[in-house]
């Protein structure tokens with residue numbers, strides 16, 4: 001991978017990443033993630049592990065919902081700790097799959113969420129039970145943004161554009177048919193915010209955004225993302 005020149009006053013930020021232990025599809029340990037992103041010149045990562053009923057029911061150990069949410073947060077804390085020595089900031093994010101939006105495909109529609117806090121998740125451990133409308137309302141009340149991930153991936157359905165803040169217009173998963181050009185058109189047509197991310201599962205860093213250096217936590221990331229479309233990074 002080629003190192004991209006860092007712009008003055010900005011850092012490279014990953015917005016779509018999965019850590020090992022959160023789902024069977026995520027294959028890279030937190031420690032290795034920290035090393036890889038440091039090498040690629042990144043200064044920030046929003047960790048967006050899958051949050052879905054299927055994983056709660058079939059992947060997590062048989063514990064209470066609250067304990068499962070705690071486990072989910074534990075993976076975020078672990079990445080944060082492993083990234084600290086490299087000076088990489090880690091924000092709590094989520095890739096949420098509302099159960100009611102699945103067709104015969106799980107997951108048919110997913111949302112990348114930013115601005116979550118640990119307290120919020122522990123108050124709402126079953127977010128996947130809510131409708132898109134209810135999620136949008138709840139997120140608006142709590143300063144959280146939701147962007148549909150890869151809405152034109154071969155097996156996905158498009159969610160209601162009025163009940164989301166934005167769209168992932170560039171998903172860098174190397175093994176999926178994402179149809180990113182259609183995602184961009186969809187975002188433009190509905191005046192939705194735009195972001196990009198690698199959809200990191202197995203080691204490929206492929207896309208991200210630039211954020212100002214002083215974006216230090218999830219709330220400030222939300223403020224920055226709300227202010228307009230960030231410069232997107234497409235790694236060579």
Ligand SMILES: [Zn+2]
Nearest residue numbers: 018025026201
């Ligand atoms: Zn995955």
Ligand SMILES: [Zn+2]
Nearest residue numbers: 016018095199
């Ligand atoms: Zn993903």
